[in-house]
Amino acid sequence: NMYKDEVGNLYKAKYSFDDLIGNNEAFRQAKKFACQVAQHTISTVLLCGESGTGKELFAQAIHNESSRSRFPFLRINCAAIPENLLEAELFGYEEGAFTGAKKGGKPGKFELANGGTIFLDEIGEMTLTMQSKLLVVLQEQEIERLGGSHPIKVNVRVIAASNKNLEHMIESGIFREDLYYRLNVVRIDLPPLRKRIDDIPLLCQHIIKRLNCCLNTSIKEISSPALEMLGSYTWPGNIRELENVMERAIILADMEKTQVLDQRHFVFIKKQLDLCRAAHEQQGLKSAVREFERDLIEKALQDSNYDRVRAAELLGIDLSTLYRKLKKYGYPA
Missing domain, CATH: 1.10.8.60 (Helicase, Ruva Protein; domain 3)
Structure with missing residues (x-):
């Protein structure tokens, strides 16, 4: 039990819904929905949004607002851990499971989070093999340590997050559709800034x-x-x-x-905005030049009664250049 208390103190979520600042309508809706979802402590939650939109803050707030808040909140960044280590990290291992395995084995994050919440960040980075293993855990509510021979029951709420389009990944065959439906029980989309x-x-x-x-x-x-x-x-x-x-x-x-x-x-922001403005102005100049040129050609054609040799002379360009420009502006050959 002392071990449990230690885990509880070590893995605390520090953010609550009060820390989610914003009056924007889409943001307020996402926050309101997340607040309601917090009470349903079994449902899996999928947080979708670009990098930096506050997915982890939302995950912590959901945990803190729920009856699981007395228990641990653990975060795993699926993109930062290589596949061979991710399995041991999530599910733990028994002594002698592999070279260098700790004496007495080690519990994984699912066991440590028992009663609480596990936050799987960047779930889209998980390999198909790991996705299959996670799916089994979500279905059976139990894990098996690496090198272990008996299942261990776990009571954990899973909140997953992705900055990638998982539907596209399913179409490309790099994300399991069945896992997606397991995770996508409650989906919250966070608006970009x-x-x-x-x-x-x-x-x-x-x-x-x-x-x-x-x-x-x-x-x-x-x-x-x-x-x-x-x-x-x-x-x-x-x-x-x-x-x-x-x-x-x-x-x-x-x-x-x-x-x-x-x-x-805010020097950096000013620089970025100046670059954008310059690009726009350049586009603006190009289209103005194009329009002016097209008008000149049209006038020359009218003045020469659509005689192209005469029009080219009026414009002071050779015939082949005129033909090229006529083609560019969509005149019939």
Whole structure:
């Protein structure tokens, strides 16, 4: 039992639904649904969303809101552990199961999480062999240690997360359809940050408050122009990227001894936006040139009564160039 207490203290989920900040409609719906789901402690949950959208925060909040919260919360990143180690990590092993196996064996994460929740992050990275083994565990509610000869009953809720499109992976034959249906009992889709730009001011305030504590800084606020700039960026790294960008800005502002974050503290974002703008302008210029050229050709054709030799002369280009341009603009040959 002392071992159990130790495990309980070691594997705690620290986030609750209060830590999920946002008023955006899609986000609020996801949060509300997750809150309801928390009470159904047997149902498997599948969290889908791009990298950095807060899938682990949601998983921890679901665990903490449920009656399983007294028990451990364990996270496994399926992408970070090679297949041969993942099996031992999840299901444990008996003494002598393989070279280097610990004396007395070792319990796996499913045993350690008994009564609680196991969070399988990046489930899409699991090999087909491991997927089959996981499926059996979900169906039978029991595991067998590596080198073991008897099944061990486990009472664990599984929350899985993926930033990949699992339906596409099923079509490609790299994800098991039966496992997908087992995991997809309750599915929660988390919106990317670019779809919840309206939440950026609120998120920034929250991040400033939190980072002031961690970094021992005293930033008061973020200026409107800076917020406007952050709002026009697309945030491919989502909330995680916003947190990193804010941390860098806070450190810069603190070095300047200023308490307001301004545009100049977000150099990286400004650079990205300038690059996008330049690309757009370049596209704009190209299409304007194309349109101008097409109008000139059309006018020359009208003035020459559609005599192409004459039109080419009026334009000061040779006939073959005119034919090439006519083809480009879809004129009949």
